[in-house]
Amino acid sequence: MLRPLLCAGLAYLAVACNAQEVPRRAEQIRWALKAAPEKYRDSATVKGYTADGDVQVIRPGSNALICLADDPAREGVSTACYHRDLEPFMARGRALRAQGKSAGEIRQIRGAEIEKGALSMPDKATLYVFSARYDSTAAALTDGYRRYVVYMPFATGESTGLPTQPQEPGAPWLMDAGTHRAHIMISPGP
Numbered sequence: 001m002l003r004p005l006l007c008a009g010l011a012y013l014a015v016a017c018n019a020q021e022v023p024r025r026a027e028q029i030r031w032a033l034k035a036a037p038e039k040y041r042d043s044a045t046v047k048g049y050t051a052d053g054d055v056q057v058i059r060p061g062s063n064a065l066i067c068l069a070d071d072p073a074r075e076g077v078s079t080a081c082y083h084r085d086l087e088p089f090m091a092r093g094r095a096l097r098a099q100g101k102s103a104g105e106i107r108q109i110r111g112a113e114i115e116k117g118a119l120s121m122p123d124k125a126t127l128y129v130f131s132a133r134y135d136s137t138a139a140a141l142t143d144g145y146r147r148y149v150v151y152m153p154f155a156t157g158e159s160t161g162l163p164t165q166p167q168e169p170g171a172p173w174l175m176d177a178g179t180h181r182a183h184i185m186i187s188p189g190p
Helices: 002-018 025-035 084-098 103-116
Strands: 045-049 055-059 065-068 077-083 125-135 140-151 173-175 183-186
Touching: 025 045, 025 055, 025 065, 025 077, 025 125, 025 140, 065 084, 077 084, 084 103, 084 125
Parallel strands: 045 065
Antiparallel strands: 045 055, 065 077, 077 125, 125 140, 140 183, 173 183
């Protein structure tokens, strides 16, 4: 009798120790919207995380932008907002990550699915990303910055006139040229 109780207690303790602290819904919304252009914030849909790590709509919206709250299971703070046409691509990435797939595996699987027509990818769509550190002492985000991405699947340097490597801080360039993930990247300067 004591052994089953001890095992059950240890199992509970292991789960409790591994649980991620999920920010309150209002905080998830506030942080997620930092990635969005100001004029779209009030009517953007916001998706957030549950204690189980599931993603769900925590605030419905009426425009084409979906904002994703920070994943509490990942280090640092990173939120993103993207056009709703990117949702199948983004949702598939989250599902594969939840299965334990690496970034390289996710890239390969989604690429193959797009080529087969099993996964939709728009001809172009914008993604906004906000990254920061969380200062627990001040209970605030610090060192925040935004980067901007315009997905253009299979675009090349030749088809866009853009360099395929960063040239100078803040200048646009084409990342992952020629692949399903080809996108114009605009990151802040130093």
